[in-house]
Amino acid sequence: MTIKTSNEPFLTRLKESEQDTFMQKAVAKAQDAQWDKRTAARNELGHWEQWRDLGEQIRQHVIRYLPDYLEEFADNIEKHGGHVFFAKTDKEASDFIKHLAEEKQVHHVVKSKSMVTTEIDLDKELLKIPGLSLLETDLAEFILQEDDWDEPTHIVFPTLHKNRDQIRTIFQKLGYTGDNDPQHLARFARTYLRASFLKADMGITGCNFGVADSGLINLVTNEGNADLVMAIPKTQVVVMGMERLVPSLKEAEVLDNMLARSAVGQKLTSYCSFSTRQVSGESDGPEDFYVVIVDNGRSNALGTPFEPVLQCIRCGACLNVCPVYRHIGGHGYGSIYPGPIGAVLSPVLRGYEQFGDLPFASSLCGACTETCPVRIPLHELLIKHRQVMMNKLHTDKSFNNVIMKGIGVATSTPAMFRMALTADHVAMAPLTKHAPITVENEYPEGIIRKAPSMAKGWTDVRDLPEMPKHSENFRSWFKQHHKEQEAKQDD
Amino acid sequence: MTEREAFLEGLAKKAGRPRHQLKDHPLVPVNDLPETTLADKSPAELAALAKTNSEAVHVTYQTTTTKDLPAALDAFIQAKAAKTLLLPTTDAYQRFGLEDWRQQVQPTPTYWVPGAGREANLKAAASAEAAIGFADFLLAESGTITAATTPGQGRAFHFLPTHYLAVIPASRIVARSRQAADWYDREIKAGRLQTSNINFITGPSNSGDIEMVLIVGVHGPLDMTYLVVEDQ
């Protein structure tokens, strides 16, 4: 899978999401539950807004001095006998790892959940090697893999769209004979995956944060699978987005706390590890240690107003508060990065041709900006994307573009606006006559049920109030009212 | 130019900022919340917090004294009906007065042995029904134990056994992850600690991946016990 998860047009994806009522209910339920957990965890910590200041500062500082931090980080990995590969593109990254697997004659790869390996389509590339088997070991990713590589729908809860019966059916193909109890399903996965861990000769992980001043890789999970991936195989490959660094253990610790509270409402995740290549005397952990640092479009944000998107720590809180994500789910976005962060990040990574629809799929309600632990101004960046696209459209003669520019002129030209207010909108009258009105105090002048042009999108879904006659609008009333007030004062 | 140089130069060019400015602009944190949070708690208050927060993450939290420690460990093994037991190779037995205990404990323990190699140690851990390990710290705020990997207590020691108990001296209960991170940072940089891995472990492994239902015990141990030794 690459960043793009679907070739269907946006509207088709929306229709499909709308029909997936299980997904919608599951997302809404998850959002509601997470809302309470997250809020409680942040309140319990106290001074949340100041913690956000600190989180933002750490991330901004790293992005500002990114080449310096990368240099320091890479030096420290190499000092411990590890290897670092800088990959400009997805292909460079996956080719490097594929060649490594071939060279080392790897038979069995275990992976822990990593968005960036999904981004570079690593699983598919590795599976091209004859005789190589590969297993995702995060429970959700394992389920998706065994369901013929189904798309993840959330960056923290990838299988939010699947119910226990579907998961049971998937596991039955692997020999599961039990019921649909999640506990029983998970025990089966534990046994199945444990066997696989013990024979693995290459482990692949992502990286939550790379610690620049020590070269340690910081990984957090609740299942403990990443730790087994780092403990058992002789070779470990870490794949990381180039921006995911912190200066030292101190900042990693700060962000781990904020990540856990924001992502799952926990104080810390069950496992939070800092590791590197095995040192002398130790028995497990990787003897061969590789870190692949991936750009793959991230640098498009550098030096632009979109730079703050690189602050992201992938907590998924913005997905969990987004009312649009609530209804269209991850698949609606058509990107492995859905939700508000996805709507900002996907066009940065891959451009407007592929993801130009996403910045418009937001009501700009600001819930994302409000919840972001590192203060990414997400809804403002959505407007920025719209601005860039509209500037490109500058010479565009499309109907809506002309209308929008017209609105710009009309709302800055008092005379034109007054003309609009003086018109008595009789043209609309025939459309309004027979429509029933059940809502009180909203439609003194009647309703419009079918409006033309741009307002069609409105009346496709809801009724529009008819405008009052000029003599009855607010401005006319106010003028009259003022005259009366003055007359009173004169008396 | 090396590939790495080309990559980093490319980033600096795109950002429009010169490289090698960090030395003169180190990060100076905007606040000291990581240090000040819970800083006003007494050792007794921290111990009480540690208990509450550990139990909140499904940990069995117990306290004992050095004198009663052997009995407490025996009780754990019995409660789990463990037929195989994994122990680390460490000088902690001496400190905790466990030298005699480990000579006679039942079932006869297998050890994570320095130099025994990957395969042997992993096999021992994977077949252990119970493991008793020694933790460096217990974090009051989150109910977290921390342990740096040593030749005698490897990474998988904490993950492969089915039931897990950590022995923690009460003096090592600290407020938050900050205090532990600071200690590791200092010890590593001073060369006093050689390790490739530090684990912060907060309760047994779990997952909400199936319909957001909490499942305790996924890849790591199915349950965890923290045993705090009050006079240590």
Add this chain to the structure above:
Amino acid sequence: MKVVIFSTCIVDLFFPNVGKAMVEVLERFGCDTEMPVKQICCGQPTFNSGYVKETQPVFRNQIDALLSIDADYIVGPAGSCVNMLREFQVQLKDDPEYAEKAKQVAAKTWEFSQFLYRVLGVLDAGAELDATATYHRSCHMTRLLGERTSPFVLLDHVKDLKMVPLPHIENCCGFGGLFSVKEPEISKQMVDEKVDDVISTGASVLISADPACLMNIAGRFNRRGEKIKIMHIAEVLNHNVDPSRVKYVPEAERDELYAGGYNQGFTQSDVKKEVGA
């Protein structure tokens, strides 16, 4: 005290009763109201659609119009539009001619309910409404303007009015300006959930401080043939008023209230100093 009415294009175009109610309430509490005729719109329709450059003249026209009358305050009936007025100072910070003016506008602009509560110190506006109602909190008023208290305090003091909490009050109603027009497929699902949530409260009246959200929710209610009465908070506070019921916040608490309503946490005198008023 003199108050300039920021009428908002939505009230100008659709909802005269909201404007009337706001003016009548303000005058009841001693404000002289004025309405500069050259004002039009806060600019959100084009700005939020990405037509940032095209919106600059809209900002400038609005600033010129609102400052054309020397008033103590600018008060508007829509949290979202009021927030945009305060945002002008950010958008125009590099404009040599308008940066200062935009600051002045921001410093004296208030949303209607927060002006009543935080500036005038009104606790009980003296209104009565015998009904069960629920309140829709607009996203921009809550998150961007930062006003989470004033409407609730004022509504809690309306005689005979029973307020019921709205489930999922934190979620957007699906209006989002031109979002509702451009993405009707998504907007419909959002507003449908909002309608369902309002119905679930059993309330007969839906109140808000943002007429655009109300237009959206009401429009979906009516299309679905469901019954509800829509009231802007100004209409509620102007309903069956008995002046003898009016109550004010104690003088000692006013400064704190005022500071809480202004994003930067300034007190009234700080703000006056800042803009040289």
